[in-house]
Amino acid sequence: MSDQAIVIGTFGITYAAIVGYAVYLHVRSRRARSG
Amino acid sequence: MTRTRILFALAGIAVAAGLWLAFTSPTDVVQGEFSRIINVHVPSMWVAFMAFGLTAASSIAWLLRKTARWDRLAEASAEVGVLFTAVGLFTGMAWGQAVWGRAWDWSDVRLATTAVMFFVYIGYLALRRATPDPYARARRSAILGAIAVIQVPLVYFSVNLFRTLHQTQSIRPDGSTMPTEMLIAMGVNVIAFTVLFAALIAARLDVAKAELAVAPAPVQADQGITPPRLSEVEDV
Numbered sequence: 001m002s003d004q005a006i007v008i009g010t011f012g013i014t015y016a017a018i019v020g021y022a023v024y025l026h027v028r029s030r031r032a033r034s035g
Numbered sequence: 036m037t038r039t040r041i042l043f044a045l046a047g048i049a050v051a052a053g054l055w056l057a058f059t060s061p062t063d064v065v066q067g068e069f070s071r072i073i074n075v076h077v078p079s080m081w082v083a084f085m086a087f088g089l090t091a092a093s094s095i096a097w098l099l100r101k102t103a104r105w106d107r108l109a110e111a112s113a114e115v116g117v118l119f120t121a122v123g124l125f126t127g128m129a130w131g132q133a134v135w136g137r138a139w140d141w142s143d144v145r146l147a148t149t150a151v152m153f154f155v156y157i158g159y160l161a162l163r164r165a166t167p168d169p170y171a172r173a174r175r176s177a178i179l180g181a182i183a184v185i186q187v188p189l190v191y192f193s194v195n196l197f198r199t200l201h202q203t204q205s206i207r208p209d210g211s212t213m214p215t216e217m218l219i220a221m222g223v224n225v226i227a228f229t230v231l232f233a234a235l236i237a238a239r240l241d242v243a244k245a246e247l248a249v250a251p252a253p254v255q256a257d258q259g260i261t262p263p264r265l266s267e268v269e270d271v
Contacts, residue, residue, distance in 0.1 A: 003133070004068050007068050007069060007072060009129075010075065010125075010130075011054070011072075014075045014122050015050075017122055018122065018235075022235060022238060025235070025241075025242050026238065028242050028246075032242065032245035032248070032249055
C-alpha cells in the first residue's frame with residue numbers, strides 16, 4: 001500500500017467516525033421527536 | 036435554519052478548507068506523506084482536551100447550581116470528547132506505525148496516559164447509564180467529571196515530564212518548530228474541528244432535550260410503593 005493511500009485511509013476513517021456519530025445523533029433525535 | 040444546522044454548515048466549510056490545506060501543504064522531509072496525519076491527530080486531541088475541560092466546568096456548575104442543563108452539557112461534552120479521543124488514538128497509531136514502526140508502546144507515557152484518560156471517560160459514560168435516578172446520576176457524574184479533568188494537563192505535559200517515544204510539543208511559547216505553511220494548515224484544521232465540536236455538542240443537546248420531552252416522569256421515593264399502614268393491619 002502506498003504512503004498516500006495510508007494517509008487518505010486514515011483521513012477517511014476519521015471523518016467516517018465523526019460523520020457516523022452525527023448521523024446517529026440525527027436519527028436518535030428524529031426517533032425521540034416522533035415519539 | 037436551526038442553530039445546529041448553521042453550526043454544521045460552518046463546520047462543513049471549515050473542514051473543506053482544512054482538508055484542502057492538509058493535502059496541498061508541504062510535507063516533512065523525514066516523515067514524508069505521513070506528516071499530513073498531524074492535521075487530524077492534533078485537532079482531535081485538542082477537541083478532546085477542550086471537551087473534557089467543558090465537562091469539568093459544567094460538572095462544577097451543576098454542583099453549585101443543581102440545574103439540569105449543566106448536567107446535559109457535561110454529558111454531551113464527555114460523549115463527544117470520548118469520540119475525539121478515539122479518533123486521536125487511532126490517527127496517532129496510524130502515524131506511529133508508519134513513522135516509528137510500531138502503532139503502540141505501553142512504555143510511552145503520552146500513549147499510556149491518553150489510553151487511561153479514554154477509559155476513565157468511558158467509565159464516566161457507563162456510570163451515567165448505570166444510575167437510573169436523575170439526581171443521583173447528575174451528582175455522581177458531576178463529582179467524577181470534576182475530578183477526571185486532572186488527566187488533561189497530565190496527558191499534555193507528560194512529554195515534558197517523561198522523555199519517552201512521543202515527541203515534545205511543536206508549538207511552544209518561544210516559537211514553533213514547524214514550517215509556517217504546515218503550521219497554517221494545522222491551525223485551520225484545529226479551527227475546523229473546534230466548529231465541528233460545537234456542532235456535535237449542539238446536536239447532542241438537541242437529542243437530550245427531545246428525549247427528555249418524551250421520557251416518563253421519574254418515580255419519586257414516596258410515590259413508587261404505597262407504604263403499609265400499621266393501624267389497618269389486623270391482629271392475627
